[in-house]
Amino acid sequence: ILLLSHIMKLLTKWRSPAAVPDRCQGIEMDAVTVNEDGIPYFFHSGFLFKGFHGAAERANETFTELDEHQHLGHVDAAFRLHYEDHPTEHNNIIFFLDTQIFSYYQHKLEGGYPKNISEVYPGIPDHLDAAVECPKPECEEDSVIFFKGDEIFHFNFKTKAVEMKEFTSMPNCTSAFRFMEHYYCFHGHNFSKFDPKTGEVHGRYPKEARDFFMRCSKFSDDSDHVERERCSRAHLDAITADNEGDMFAFRGQSFICKEVNDTLKVEPIELTFKEVKSDVDAAFTFKDDLYLVKDEHVFAYRVGENHTLLDGYPKTVKEELGIEGPIDSAFSCDEHQHVHVVKGQLMYDVDMAASERNATNERSIMFPSDAAMCGPRGVTLVKGNHFYHFDTLKLLFSRAVPERHQVSLELFGCDH
Missing domain, CATH: 2.110.10.10 (Hemopexin-like domain)
Structure with missing residues (x-):
């Protein structure tokens, strides 16, 4: 069994060059977050793009324990925890994979993880589509916004209460991202900027993610360059x-x-x-x-x-x-x-x-x-x-x- 497991890991790590995704081809990201230094991390099918340009690398090269738990194919959702009232958790990077949650600090898995989502975030469903942190005063309290289909959940860190929201003007998010105090819902290779309290989308959206979050060469005559x-x-x-x-x-x-x-x-x-x-x-x-x-x-x-x-x-x-x-x-x-x-x-x-x-x-x-x-x-x-x-x-x-x-x-x- 151990030999078979080792062989499966080796096979999973190996890919032909054609299997490595190209962010400029309009791929859909599974999850987006920032690291402790504010550098964006984009996840797609077991790969990780760091920053706004550069080639993909295996996600398990940076987060090695993901390999050990055999969740190489995807990351459902991710966010950087913003919870200054709890300094031992503040700035951890949180991953959601199927029914489990992984908490990393400085790219090392915290003790006791992975845990079940229901244990850490009671009332939040499994198999999420997206998640994004929402610190106060951008939200009323330090919170996380979870997305699954057209269901929106606001999780209050202080009270552990879950409030259902209706974000009617937003598309269903496949990943979500807080960057420079603004909130972005990614859907396919497009994105919309939204108000985290109301879900309202103001301005001309959706927009092409490759125009603003990736350094790709010109690809569309319809883009406002x-x-x-x-x-x-x-x-x-x-x-x-x-x-x-x-x-x-x-x-x-x-x-x-x-x-x-x-x-x-x-x-x-x-x-x-x-x-x-x-x-x-x-x-x-x-x-x-x-x-x-x-x-x-x-x-x-x-x-x-x-x-x-x-x-x-x-x-x-x-x-x-x-x-x-x-x-x-x-x-x-x-x-x-x-x-x-x-x-x-x-x-x-x-x-x-x-x-x-x-x-x-x-x-x-x-x-x-x-x-x-x-x-x-x-x-x-x-x-x-x-x-x-x-x-x-x-x-x-x-x-x-x-x-x-x-x-x-x-x-x-x-x-x-």
């Missing part, structure tokens, strides 16, 4: 601003230009910067020219109606910035002749007037960034779906973390 980039949850690769106040941002294959009058334009990178094509690592402006860094090379463009690659470019990162590539971000401020290069949590200064450039003055900044820019009001660091503003360069090296802002809402004017 300006809104897609304005409201996408996929992190920016690079960002910068010119002396006129226009902002340039890069994400995957897209170039986003936000003019000083708030007009937003979105174009393919390969159309505007054909030498770069896609996937920019960093961007900065210096003396009216726009510099794009990709892998080991720097491309410099004269900005105009048609962005023109300057003579002699591309150059290597080492030659242009005096540091081995790749880098994470870079920015320059108007009053300086230096470009500040960020690699991991270290920042360097590069004197652009020097005939032989070197990255000098190494020091640690507050946290690594996906993108960065400098303007008249100070320095902006972008990390994931948020950005942080520092009034002066010196504040980057302090310990006081500034207020966190949403990229989609406050940089690009999305409504959520």
Whole structure:
């Protein structure tokens, strides 16, 4: 029996490459949640997608005990527990599989689990479709919303009471997700944003999940690609601003230009910067020219109606910035002749007037960034779906973390 069990596990782990799902093919997710660091986890048929782009991996590679309990084929529902009154449970990731519940902390199964759903959540049915946490004051009390077919259950952590709800304006959810204090019901490869108390859906929904929660290339002529980039949850690769106040941002294959009058334009990178094509690592402006860094090379463009690659470019990162590539971000401020290069949590200064450039003055900044820019009001660091503003360069090296802002809402004017 033990040998047979071992053989079955090996057979289950093995799949041909064609069996690995592609999130850009419009697949339906079984469950969606975030981990302890706020990184989205998307589950589909025993596979796990981490973040908004990247290949699938086996879910049991991250949550190993799922393998031991032979629930490899699916996850019914999942959420990150938000229950600050009980710190021993707060931030656990909860999985529902058929009749059982699994509770993980930092990717390790908690003692005593799995348990029956009825033991932990009395009054909640088995074989759920979706679940999502709803902390107060977003709900009246710290709660979980459970979905099974067209039945909606609000479970109150404090009293253990279950209240049935009618969310008439919502489709049946196959997974549900709380992200950046908003609530999303996924159905097929579409989603709708809803009010967790009433289930009301406001705005133009459903929308295509691949436009906002996955970094996929263009796949539909019906998509509003300006809104897609304005409201996408996929992190920016690079960002910068010119002396006129226009902002340039890069994400995957897209170039986003936000003019000083708030007009937003979105174009393919390969159309505007054909030498770069896609996937920019960093961007900065210096003396009216726009510099794009990709892998080991720097491309410099004269900005105009048609962005023109300057003579002699591309150059290597080492030659242009005096540091081995790749880098994470870079920015320059108007009053300086230096470009500040960020690699991991270290920042360097590069004197652009020097005939032989070197990255000098190494020091640690507050946290690594996906993108960065400098303007008249100070320095902006972008990390994931948020950005942080520092009034002066010196504040980057302090310990006081500034207020966190949403990229989609406050940089690009999305409504959520």
